[in-house]
Amino acid sequence: xxxxxxxxxxxxxxxxxxxxxxxxxxxxxxxxxxxxxxxxx
Amino acid sequence: xxxxxxxxxxxxxxxxxxxxxxxxxxxxxxxxxxxxxxxxxxxxxxxxxxxxxxxxxxxxxxxxxxxxxxxxxxxxxxxxxxxxxxxxxxxxxxxxxxxxxxxxxxxxxxxxxxxxxxxxxxxxxxxxxxxxxxxx
Numbered sequence: 001x002x003x004x005x006x007x008x009x010x011x012x013x014x015x016x017x018x019x020x021x022x023x024x025x026x027x028x029x030x031x032x033x034x035x036x037x038x039x040x041x
Numbered sequence: 042x043x044x045x046x047x048x049x050x051x052x053x054x055x056x057x058x059x060x061x062x063x064x065x066x067x068x069x070x071x072x073x074x075x076x077x078x079x080x081x082x083x084x085x086x087x088x089x090x091x092x093x094x095x096x097x098x099x100x101x102x103x104x105x106x107x108x109x110x111x112x113x114x115x116x117x118x119x120x121x122x123x124x125x126x127x128x129x130x131x132x133x134x135x136x137x138x139x140x141x142x143x144x145x146x147x148x149x150x151x152x153x154x155x156x157x158x159x160x161x162x163x164x165x166x167x168x169x170x171x172x173x174x175x176x177x
Contacts, residue, residue, distance in 0.1 A: 023109070
């Protein structure tokens with residue numbers, strides 16, 4: 001049971017971190033888009 | 042907007058870490074075996090401080106993608122629920138639960154909350170006040 005508890009926590013943490021990484025990538029893309037737009041202006 | 046991240050680090054992370062630091066300091070000045078240097082409740086408090094500040098910051102954010110805000114709120118709420126379950130487990134006394142396993146679980150979840158909160162505040166600190174980021 002202890003293993004299940006730790007494993008489920010690891011899975012939840014990985015899901016949260018996966019979303020965090022995705023969010024970071026989106027931020028980076030948005031920043032690049034903004035930079036490209038300001039360069040075009 | 043970079044100050045948002047500095048404020049998060051100074052007010053949220055440091056204040057959230059305060060219970061962990063203070064218990065460690067108390068452990069340093071007390072006799073060996075009187076208290077433990079780390080307790081799961083302190084890590085749970087740290088995680089909760091981060092996640093509640095996430096929700097508060099998202100609520101006051103105007104210029105951001107709505108679906109992103111919803112996803113952030115949802116994941117923060119789920120992580121708060123996990124913290125609640127772990128807090129319940131720490132309250133069960135005796136040998137019903139493995140204390141070491143609970144300690145690992147809260148450490149993992151607190152670290153995940155820290156990473157999650159960091160990326161959220163990175164995004165907030167990069168949001169253009171003109172709202173150009175939200176353009177399709």
